[in-house]
Amino acid sequence: MKLNIKTKLAGFAVVLAFLAPSLTFAQETKTYTVKPGDTLSEIAETYNTTVEKLAKLNNIKNVDLIFIDQVLVIDGEAPVAETTTTEAPVAEVEETPAVAETVVEETYEAPAPAVAESYSAPAATESYSAPAATVSGSEAEAKEWIAQKESGGSYTATNGRYIGRYQLTDSYLNGDYSAENQERVADAYVAGRYGSWTAAKNFWLNNGWY
Numbered sequence: 001m002k003l004n005i006k007t008k009l010a011g012f013a014v015v016l017a018f019l020a021p022s023l024t025f026a027q028e029t030k031t032y033t034v035k036p037g038d039t040l041s042e043i044a045e046t047y048n049t050t051v052e053k054l055a056k057l058n059n060i061k062n063v064d065l066i067f068i069d070q071v072l073v074i075d076g077e078a079p080v081a082e083t084t085t086t087e088a089p090v091a092e093v094e095e096t097p098a099v100a101e102t103v104v105e106e107t108y109e110a111p112a113p114a115v116a117e118s119y120s121a122p123a124a125t126e127s128y129s130a131p132a133a134t135v136s137g138s139e140a141e142a143k144e145w146i147a148q149k150e151s152g153g154s155y156t157a158t159n160g161r162y163i164g165r166y167q168l169t170d171s172y173l174n175g176d177y178s179a180e181n182q183e184r185v186a187d188a189y190v191a192g193r194y195g196s197w198t199a200a201k202n203f204w205l206n207n208g209w210y
Contacts, residue, residue, distance in 0.1 A: 029073060029075065030047075030073070030074040030075040031071050031072060031073055031074060032047070032071070032072045032074050033069060033070070033071050033072075034066050034067060034068055034069060034070040034071075034072060035068065036068055038066065039064075039066070040054055040055070040060070040063050040064075040066055041063075043072065043074075047074045047075075049074065049075070051063050054072060054073075054074070057072075057073045057074075058072050058073055134183060134184075134187050135187070135197060138198055139196060139197045139198060140197075142196075142197035142198045142200065142201040143186075143190075143197040145201055146166065146197065146200060146201055146204060146210060147165050147166060149204065150162075150165070150166055150167040151164065151165050151166070151167055153165060155177070155179050155182055156177075163177060164177060164182045165179075165182050165183075165186070166182060166185075166186040166189075168182070168185060168186065168189065172185050172189060173185055190210075193210075194210070
């Protein structure tokens with residue numbers, strides 16, 4: 001019976017020896033917040049450690065550069081640093097509407113040059129010079145009397161189909177309204193119809209035409 005107790009105690013001791021490392025509690029992480037005027041060497045001396053150890057625990061690449069309010073791990077495992085990315089606010093650029101510059105071009109119009117009024121002389125009225133008299137005496141007097149009655153003595157007078165000084169139709173004048181042709185055709189008309197200008201005048205006095 002005593003042998004069994006000793007054997008059990010020996011086995012229990014072996015189990016405790018095997019589990020001892022696992023029962024060791026992790027040490028609590030010790031930190032220090034950097035204050036104005038602190039240096040890494042002074043902090044290492046205060047906490048009885050080395051600058052190299054502090055630099056390694058805190059991932060410090062330049063041992064001469066630490067920052068106020070920076071939290072340093074003095075002992076234990078360094079906490080995983082959370083990288084916080086702060087995006088700089090995008091500055092809002094206020095767009096200023098472009099003011100259209102209105103360029104007013106002053107246009108100077110030169111006054112139109114004064115146009116001299118030109119005076120055109122009216123077209124000369126076709127004038128008929130009296131041809132040489134073909135009759136004389138009482139015949140000439142009777143011929144002129146009929147001309148005055150018919151047209152007022154004008155070679156250009158018209159009255160319907162009657163044309164000229166003696167108011168003959170175009171069928172007699174045949175398109176030639178010259179003074180010479182009017183005189184020649186009138187003489188031929190009177191000679192063939194009345195025999196003379198005196199007889200033509202007498203007919204006119206009785207009938208109002210010749």
